[in-house]
Amino acid sequence: MRGDSEPVLRGHWFVAVAVSALVLASVSCGGGDEDVVDVFAAASLTDAFTDLAAAFERAHPDSEVRLNFAGTSTLREQLLDGADADVFVSANMAIMDELIAEGAVAGQPQVMASNTLVLAVPIDDPGRVDDLSDVSRPELLIGVCARGVPCGDLAHRFLELHDVTPEVDTEEPDVRSLARRLADRELDAALIYRSDVVADHDHLRAVRLDPDRYEPLESRYPIAAIDRDDPGAAEFVDFVLGPEGRSVLEQWGFTVR
Amino acid sequence: MSGLVLEAVVEHNGFRLSVSLDVARGETVAIVGPNGAGKSTLVRAVTGLTPITGGRVELAGQVVDEPASDTFVPPHERSIGAAFQDALLFPHLSVAANVGFRIRERRRRLTAADAWLERVGLSGFGDRRPSELSGGEARRVAIARALIDEPALVILDEPFAGLDAAATVGVRRMLVDQVGEVPGARLIVTHDPVDAQALADRVVVLEAGAVTQTGTPDDIRRRPATKYVADLVGLNLVHGIARDGRVQVDGTDLELAVANRTLSGGVTLTIEPHAVSLHGDQPAGSPRNTWTAEVGGMHQLGDVVRVQFDAPVPLVVDVTPGAVRDLGLAPGRSVWLAVKATSLDARARPD
Amino acid sequence: MTTRRRLRRPPWVLVTLAALAVVFFTLPLVGLVGRVPWARLGTVLTSSVVREALALSLLTSIVAALISAVLGVPLAWVLARVELPGRSVIRALVTLPMVLPPVVGGAALLFAFGRRGTFGGPLYDATSFVLPFSIWGVIVANVFVAMPFLVVTVEGALRGLDERYEDAAASLGASPLGVFRRVTLPMIGPSLTAGVTLAWARALGEFGATVTFAGNLPGRTQTLPLAVFVELERDRDAAVAISLVLVAVSLIVLVALRDRWWRRS
Numbered sequence: 001m002r003g004d005s006e007p008v009l010r011g012h013w014f015v016a017v018a019v020s021a022l023v024l025a026s027v028s029c030g031g032g033d034e035d036v037v038d039v040f041a042a043a044s045l046t047d048a049f050t051d052l053a054a055a056f057e058r059a060h061p062d063s064e065v066r067l068n069f070a071g072t073s074t075l076r077e078q079l080l081d082g083a084d085a086d087v088f089v090s091a092n093m094a095i096m097d098e099l100i101a102e103g104a105v106a107g108q109p110q111v112m113a114s115n116t117l118v119l120a121v122p123i124d125d126p127g128r129v130d131d132l133s134d135v136s137r138p139e140l141l142i143g144v145c146a147r148g149v150p151c152g153d154l155a156h157r158f159l160e161l162h163d164v165t166p167e168v169d170t171e172e173p174d175v176r177s178l179a180r181r182l183a184d185r186e187l188d189a190a191l192i193y194r195s196d197v198v199a200d201h202d203h204l205r206a207v208r209l210d211p212d213r214y215e216p217l218e219s220r221y222p223i224a225a226i227d228r229d230d231p232g233a234a235e236f237v238d239f240v241l242g243p244e245g246r247s248v249l250e251q252w253g254f255t256v257r
Numbered sequence: 258m259s260g261l262v263l264e265a266v267v268e269h270n271g272f273r274l275s276v277s278l279d280v281a282r283g284e285t286v287a288i289v290g291p292n293g294a295g296k297s298t299l300v301r302a303v304t305g306l307t308p309i310t311g312g313r314v315e316l317a318g319q320v321v322d323e324p325a326s327d328t329f330v331p332p333h334e335r336s337i338g339a340a341f342q343d344a345l346l347f348p349h350l351s352v353a354a355n356v357g358f359r360i361r362e363r364r365r366r367l368t369a370a371d372a373w374l375e376r377v378g379l380s381g382f383g384d385r386r387p388s389e390l391s392g393g394e395a396r397r398v399a400i401a402r403a404l405i406d407e408p409a410l411v412i413l414d415e416p417f418a419g420l421d422a423a424a425t426v427g428v429r430r431m432l433v434d435q436v437g438e439v440p441g442a443r444l445i446v447t448h449d450p451v452d453a454q455a456l457a458d459r460v461v462v463l464e465a466g467a468v469t470q471t472g473t474p475d476d477i478r479r480r481p482a483t484k485y486v487a488d489l490v491g492l493n494l495v496h497g498i499a500r501d502g503r504v505q506v507d508g509t510d511l512e513l514a515v516a517n518r519t520l521s522g523g524v525t526l527t528i529e530p531h532a533v534s535l536h537g538d539q540p541a542g543s544p545r546n547t548w549t550a551e552v553g554g555m556h557q558l559g560d561v562v563r564v565q566f567d568a569p570v571p572l573v574v575d576v577t578p579g580a581v582r583d584l585g586l587a588p589g590r591s592v593w594l595a596v597k598a599t600s601l602d603a604r605a606r607p608d
Numbered sequence: 609m610t611t612r613r614r615l616r617r618p619p620w621v622l623v624t625l626a627a628l629a630v631v632f633f634t635l636p637l638v639g640l641v642g643r644v645p646w647a648r649l650g651t652v653l654t655s656s657v658v659r660e661a662l663a664l665s666l667l668t669s670i671v672a673a674l675i676s677a678v679l680g681v682p683l684a685w686v687l688a689r690v691e692l693p694g695r696s697v698i699r700a701l702v703t704l705p706m707v708l709p710p711v712v713g714g715a716a717l718l719f720a721f722g723r724r725g726t727f728g729g730p731l732y733d734a735t736s737f738v739l740p741f742s743i744w745g746v747i748v749a750n751v752f753v754a755m756p757f758l759v760v761t762v763e764g765a766l767r768g769l770d771e772r773y774e775d776a777a778a779s780l781g782a783s784p785l786g787v788f789r790r791v792t793l794p795m796i797g798p799s800l801t802a803g804v805t806l807a808w809a810r811a812l813g814e815f816g817a818t819v820t821f822a823g824n825l826p827g828r829t830q831t832l833p834l835a836v837f838v839e840l841e842r843d844r845d846a847a848v849a850i851s852l853v854l855v856a857v858s859l860i861v862l863v864a865l866r867d868r869w870w871r872r873s
Contacts, residue, residue: 015624076841141723146824146841148842169823170740170823170829177820181823185723186724305778331778332775333780333784333787347794349795349797359781
């Protein structure tokens with residue numbers, strides 16, 4: 001009490017500085033810019049949407065597109081936690097429906113494109129994989145996406161449909177890291193999207209499966225604006241669904257109806 | 258010769274020690290010297306913790322360190338037992354485990370440790386922890402740890418350092434009793450001449466990295482070679498120029514008559530503190546050397562009082578407490594000093 | 609009259625800031641406990657996913673802690689006692705994993721030990737052994753991130769140890785290895801325990817390096833943190849339940865060590 005008036009004075013000052021710093025920080029993190037569009041998109045759209053965003057910015061010089069790529073389920077969690085996004089592109093309908101039901105997405109979803117699940121191998125096919133049943137070979141290193149990730153659910157459904165029990169060595173949390181491992185030849189084969197193969201066609205190849213035996217499974221990508229009345233978001237969505245958007249998507253291996 | 262032979266130069270941390278020393282089996286040698294003289298360096302050289310730079314160290318007839326022939330026996334292979342300035346008992350081991358540290362076989366270790374604890378007056382302390390011991394007790398355990406299992410050389414580094422008076426008495430008694438019984442060679446490092454006197458067969462004086470005197474404790478006491486030694490044993494050393502039985506003391510007007518008339522040139526006079534008498538008035542009679550001086554300081558030394566004079570020549574004079582009273586001695590008081598020529602031991606000073 | 613023992617009041621600024629710190633650490637835990645699905649807790653915790661992940665986590669973290677001790681204690685000793693020329697460089701290298709983001713560490717491990725890695729490649733060609741996707745991959749990733757903690761703790765303790773005790777032991781006939789075994793190690797006991805525990809705790813919570821290097825497969829490489837991450841995307845409640853297991857296991861061990869953690873020799 002008595003006798004430590006000087007340190008207390010210094011202590012007051014220190015606390016005041018700390019509080020001011022916190023206040024300043026929070027203030028500067030506020031406010032959105034009208035011309036910025038925050039897009040949350042599934043990881044498999046990384047290359048396509050990077051191009052799309054650049055094209056959009058060229059067409060609309062005042063606008064800026066900020067991209068956040070992750071596994072669709074991760075994005076769902078982020079949006080449910082209240083992350084600030086303007087546009088959401090999901091890798092399957094189920095997650096989009098879920099978010100709409102939760103009120104996290106208000107805009108009307110439209111299917112932008114679809115993506116085919118393929119059995120992919122590194123470009124030189126070190127494991128000599130030519131059929132889906134090869135994923136059961138124990139000496140091969142096989143990868144799929146984790147359950148809960150759209151790519152993973154699709155892969156497991158595909159395998160079940162054709163009664164194949166795989167010898168899986170890793171279940172990656174997102175399809176991009178899975179594709180990377182495959183491209184680095186750490187894996188011999190993986191079930192990924194065609195778009196992933198196209199994106200890294202120097203290092204990856206899709207195994208040609210007999211279409212009569214193996215009906216391809218597709219993932220459909222719905223796109224929606226988070227806020228129904230957001231003009232910037234609407235502009236971006238229209239761009240993606242328009243001719244330029246469609247052409248970019250096709251270039252990257254997506255199927256556009 | 259199966260004790261310690263040390264003829265070496267040690268260069269360590271910018272300090273140079275040059276020493277020639279031998280200790281026979283069953284002999285106790287005390288190394289005496291001021292701080293910084295090189296005592297620790299000597300201990301480290303003998304134990305092998307610091308290799309010597311030149312010369313050789315021989316232990317029990319075996320050369321353990323000789324740079325010229327690239328011979329070096331590491332510390333743990335030398336038959337030595339050392340007790341250091343701080344007891345350095347291993348805190349995680351019991352007292353008995355500490356004492357018996359050198360012995361590897363478990364059963365022999367315990368019985369030997371118990372035996373030694375009894376010898377140093379600490380029976381029953383075996384199960385205690387070092388942290389539970391007093392300073393004196395810890396020191397005794399450390400010494401027992403050094404003496405156990407009959408090493409060829411026992412080194413005790415400042416065995417009384419940091420102990421209070423009561424503890425010192427206990428440790429000294431233990432050492433007097435036990436050290437003599439140890440069969441090997443014994444080296445005690447101390448700065449206290451009384452300890453050297455009590456325990457050692459021989460004393461080696463170390464100053465600034467070199468030996469300045471060796472001899473029995475009595476030799477040292479009677480004929481100190483340097484001021485340090487003289488101060489140590491309480492003798493007065495006075496330097497001067499001698500001519501025809503008179504010595505002109507350096508740096509003063511004082512002239513003293515000495516018995517030895519043959520000396521001339523530089524000399525050193527030794528004056529025992531009790532050979533100088535103090536008087537209130539100028540003494541008459543036979544003592545021919547008298548002068549006045551102011552009392553600089555006084556302190557009790559056992560049952561005498563040591564009176565210190567700084568001018569004209571620094572001197573200590575031992576008197577009885579009665580004399581202090583009678584003369585009214587106090588710092589600043591001026592008195593007459595008298596000393597007989599025959600009490601002045603003059604020797605030529607090596608220049 | 610003043611009271612004989614006047615309690616020294618700590619300055620209120622320090623107390624307030626300390627309280628803030630405690631709140632900072634407690635709130636997330638409170639948030640976690642608040643979201644625990646108590647009704648489902650039983651079924652989630654006894655599911656095979658959790659049982660496998662828990663067993664795997666405990667096994668790999670303990671093995672990693674032991675390997676860290678076997679390799680890290682001698683390393684700490686060399687860094688503390690031996691006058692090596694490149695000592696500070698080695699020390700920087702060893703503490704690098706503490707500073708690197710774990711994912712970067714995992715990527716580095718891949719470049720070195722992956723199937724196509726600098727050392728992993730030849731190893732695979734010779735023995736068909738692949739470190740990633742195996743339990744050994746998890747252990748390697750754990751050792752990589754955890755060992756620095758042990759080395760730093762033990763080196764600090766060794767430096768603080770009075771070398772004269774080791775000199776005394778040598779003069780009493782203990783060989784260098786004997787000195788290490790009988791005097792040095794016991795005297796740094798508490799710090800050694802703290803170091804091993806730190807390493808174990810770090811290994812238990814390791815995620816980034818593990819998922820990047822060893823991959824994710826239930827039963828083989830899916831440790832508790834990975835299970836939480838995967839379940840977070842699927843079944844949040846299950847994720848919370850598994851997180852509770854992690855917190856509980858860690859708390860039990862850390863509390864059990866209590867003051868021994870801080871007690872100096």
